[in-house]
Amino acid sequence: MIERQALSVTQVNLYIKEIMNRDDVLTDVLVKGELSNFKAHSSGHLYMSLKDENGVMRAVMFRGSASKLRFTPQNGMKVVAHGRVTVYERDGQYQLYIDDMQQEGIGDLYIAFEELKAKLSAEGLFDPAHKKPLPKYPKCVGVVTAPTGAAIRDIINVLSRRFSYSDVVLYPVLVQGENAAQSIAQAIRYFNQTKGADVLIVGRGGGSIEDLWAFNEEIVAREIYQSEIPIVSAVGHEIDFTISDFVADLRAPTPSAAAELVVPSQTELIDKFHNVYRRLYSQAARILEQGRLRLKSLSERPSIQNPMLKLEEERIYLDRLVQDMTTAADKILEQKKQGLGVAASKLDGLSPLGALTRGFSVVKAEDGGVVNSVSRVKPGDNMTVMVQDGKILATVKETEKEVENHGR
Amino acid sequence: MADKQSFETNLQELEGVVKALEGGKISLDEMLTLFEKGISLTKECTDALNGAEQKISILMKNRDSGELEEQPFAGFGE
Missing domain, CATH: 2.40.50.140 (Nucleic acid-binding proteins)
Known part of the structure; x- marks a missing residue:
């Protein structure tokens, strides 16, 4: 301790x-x-x-x-x-x-309800995996309810207003009293045997828990579970939950809500078709426009637009080549010309004529030969003296040969 | 039931056509074929809805045979 x-x-x-x-x-x-x-x-x-x-x-x-x-x-x-x-x-x-x-009192029913709910739940009758999807566009809607009263009236009103494409077949049943459950189960079985509907609405309008009791009976629950036709349950008001609601493929809060759930809205569908129609048109228009643009851009290519352009380009190129060639040739000629000038001036310096500018002169005999020796002329001969800016005519007075001092 | 089949099939086909067109990667020829098809499907679907006359019936026991048979539903009995 x-x-x-x-x-x-x-x-x-x-x-x-x-x-x-x-x-x-x-x-x-x-x-x-x-x-x-x-x-x-x-x-x-x-x-x-x-x-x-x-x-x-x-x-x-x-x-x-x-x-x-x-x-x-x-x-x-x-x-x-x-x-x-x-x-x-x-x-x-x-x-x-x-x-x-x-x-x-009501409590007794309540106990029965809870017991059956627990039992069927344990057996898997409420298993979401077993629930079947509703057809989108049922050709025929089967209704299991009383032929009189608010429920059938609401259901037919909604079905007529919403989707006239669906036919409606009512299997009239007792919805309360001793034989009600039996009658409801039989109706569900009938539709399955005859494949008489694409979807079923099973239900009734509001009432006390005793009034709704048939939809809490095991026989109804099992028939709903076995049905191959999808079933929408619609029992009483929003706050009423019955065993049928748990077993059904879909629970609708009220009979008119059930009718809304089993068929699409025709107006919405037709709107949808109009919308699809518009989309078709706009898509087609878009694709056409794309094609048109492609064609346009292709047709605007220079090669398509002016097939001679390539030739023109070649011609321009050729012209430029000729131009370049001429320029180059001119440049070479110019260079040569300059070279020639330089050479000429050099040559000039070497020419005897160049010596004239420096004061020397050239003497030519009468016969045109250059007088390069005293022996070439004799007194009295005429000579021409060439100077830078002209000629001087002269006559030989005398010649004198210079004696070479180194002798031969 | 045959009508219903074709209605749903038409609708599915129509959805496929629109999807293909919106995908855009199709030739002009294909586009024209799809477009034509789409328009005719749309018309069929709309006509099916607009032309539908809802039949409302009630299952009643035939007095002689005892079999259930469909009869026009007269009213709500009120």
């Missing part, structure tokens, strides 16, 4: 809560008793006690569940409540958390 560690209050409460939360009975329990200490809080939550001759238990019903109650609870009322029992840790008290509640 001394060795043991003490637990905190919170730990103990939590421990108890965990035990209770794992318990199959406490987590899904139907409790019958008399209401006392009933208080509707402004938050929408309901607080109360359930009691019988020997005991009392605290209970709470939260706003979400409380808003679906079909009666106004009062102290002293005998009720059957469904929910789970667990610990409210802060107070260290267990209480019943109610998610659904019926007045007793």
